[in-house]
Amino acid sequence: MGAPLLSVKHLSTEFRTERGTVKAVDDVSFDLQAGETLAIVGESGSGKSVTAMSILRLIPNPPGRITSGEVVFDGQDLLKLDDHAIRAIRGNRIAMIFQEPMSSLNPSLTVGLQIAEPINLHRKTPWAKAMDMAAELLARVRLPDAKSRVKSYPHQFSGGMRQRGMIAMALACQPQLIIADEPTTALDVTVQAQILALLKEVTRAANSALILITHDLGVVARYADRVCVMYGGRIVEAGPAREIYARPKHPYTIGLMASIPRLDQEAGQRLVPIEGQPPNLAKLPPGCAFAPRCRRAADLCRTERPPLVQSAPDHLSACHFHAQLA
Numbered sequence: 001m002g003a004p005l006l007s008v009k010h011l012s013t014e015f016r017t018e019r020g021t022v023k024a025v026d027d028v029s030f031d032l033q034a035g036e037t038l039a040i041v042g043e044s045g046s047g048k049s050v051t052a053m054s055i056l057r058l059i060p061n062p063p064g065r066i067t068s069g070e071v072v073f074d075g076q077d078l079l080k081l082d083d084h085a086i087r088a089i090r091g092n093r094i095a096m097i098f099q100e101p102m103s104s105l106n107p108s109l110t111v112g113l114q115i116a117e118p119i120n121l122h123r124k125t126p127w128a129k130a131m132d133m134a135a136e137l138l139a140r141v142r143l144p145d146a147k148s149r150v151k152s153y154p155h156q157f158s159g160g161m162r163q164r165g166m167i168a169m170a171l172a173c174q175p176q177l178i179i180a181d182e183p184t185t186a187l188d189v190t191v192q193a194q195i196l197a198l199l200k201e202v203t204r205a206a207n208s209a210l211i212l213i214t215h216d217l218g219v220v221a222r223y224a225d226r227v228c229v230m231y232g233g234r235i236v237e238a239g240p241a242r243e244i245y246a247r248p249k250h251p252y253t254i255g256l257m258a259s260i261p262r263l264d265q266e267a268g269q270r271l272v273p274i275e276g277q278p279p280n281l282a283k284l285p286p287g288c289a290f291a292p293r294c295r296r297a298a299d300l301c302r303t304e305r306p307p308l309v310q311s312a313p314d315h316l317s318a319c320h321f322h323a324q325l326a
Contacts, residue, residue: 003075004031005209006055006177011069013054016062020282024050026233028069032226034176037200037210039224039241041217041256045278047233048213049099052179056096057086074176092122095170097180097199101162105154111165112138112150118172137168141198160191164198171202178203179211184219196223217256221245229253232279232289235308239315249317249325251294288320296321 013025025047032038040048053059055071057078071078073094078086090096098104106114115137116130125133131150138146141164154162163183170178180199184192200223203210212224220227220241227244229237229252237250248254255274276293285291291301300320311317319325 002033005034005074006032007070007072008051008055009070009072011051011054011071012067013050013059013064014067015064017282022281023233023284024064024281025054028230028233028235030228030235030238032177032209032211034209035204035207037203037212037223037225039212039214039220039227040230041214041220041227042230043215043278045281046230047281048215048230049181050233051230052096052181052211052213055179056090056094058090088122091118091175092173093175094177094179095173095175097163097166097170097178097183099182099185101159101166102154104166105162107154110151110153111157111162112152115150115165115169115172118169122173133172134168137171138165140171140202141165141168143168159187160195163187163191163195167195167199167202171206174206175208177209177211179213181213182215183212192219199223217260229256232284233281234289234318235316236290236318237316238308239312243312243315247312247315249311249315249322250290250319251296251325252290254325255293288318296325 009029011025011028012023015022015024028051030038040051042048054066055078059066066079069079078089105111112131112134115134116127119125119130119133120127135147135150138149143149143161143164157165183199184195187195196219199210212219214220224241227239227241228235229250231252237244237248237253244253248257258272259274260271274293279285279289285302287302287304288297288306291297294301306318306320308316308318311322
């Protein structure tokens with residue numbers, strides 16, 4: 001295996017608030033190979049989206065700032081680039097699909113114009129040709145009547161159609177990496193499956209790497225090659241998707257898996273929720289951030305923060321007792 005397309009090392013991002021300093025991303029490291037799909041999983045507030053925004057240097061300053069780390073993309077540390085250089089990468093070599101397309105798309109511009117804009121800007125393609133390419137991209141993401149739809153405004157699209165438009169925009173410049181931040185949050189289950197299958201298909205066809213940010217472990221099982229589970233701003237478990245599903249090595253991952261319905265469970269069997277609330281990132285406990293909610297927590301968990309260590313080949317876990325877990 002060659003050098004990774006993206007290598008994130010010891011990334012930390014914090015926000016200064018009235019309640020104190022919030023360490024939203026705390027010493028996060030992972031690698032991503034070309035053509036690979038990596039899922040970053042966790043509850044709201046775990047640091048998933050801030051990690052993605054940090055990679056593209058989209059953290060608003062103030063109140064936020066990236067305090068340490070490296071984000072090496074195709075041999076370049078994105079954190080060391082000047083503003084002009086990072087703008088040349090955003091939307092061009094790295095594209096991002098945001099959570100809610102209605103708030104990400106400009107309501108005063110046609111969808112086609114918004115897809116054509118990065119083609120015109122980054123590839124210096126004349127507007128007329130860029131608009132033709134926008135229609136082709138909408139057809140590629142299976143939007144009905146794509147040629148006429150380039151003239152439509154976002155409010156004239158359904159939620160699923162808007163998300164297809166966002167995927168088309170992300171594909172406009174044939175990026176090497178696509179970051180999809182909860183791309184199916186506001187969609188019904190059927191449309192969710194269509195969008196995720198489409199996203200996987202188009203990234204595989206282009207040999208683009210994909211970072212899929214989600215709270216849904218069911219999505220991860222079907223579409224991801226590797227998984228990073230985040231809690232309290234840190235990665236608490238990482239490894240191949242099949243390995244993590246078969247042999248989870250962190251109580252939080254086990255809790256997430258127990259809280260989702262399964263086709264193989266008996267009818268009427270109750271789901272097991274994770275008790276308690278996500279941690280306050282401005283006042284994290286001294287030991288393991290998950291200890292207050294963990295049924296297996298011991299005194300050691302409340303006083304010493306567990307390091308992220310290898311619990312099995314190519315499988316990392318941040319739990320003092322990972323060897324005792326299933």
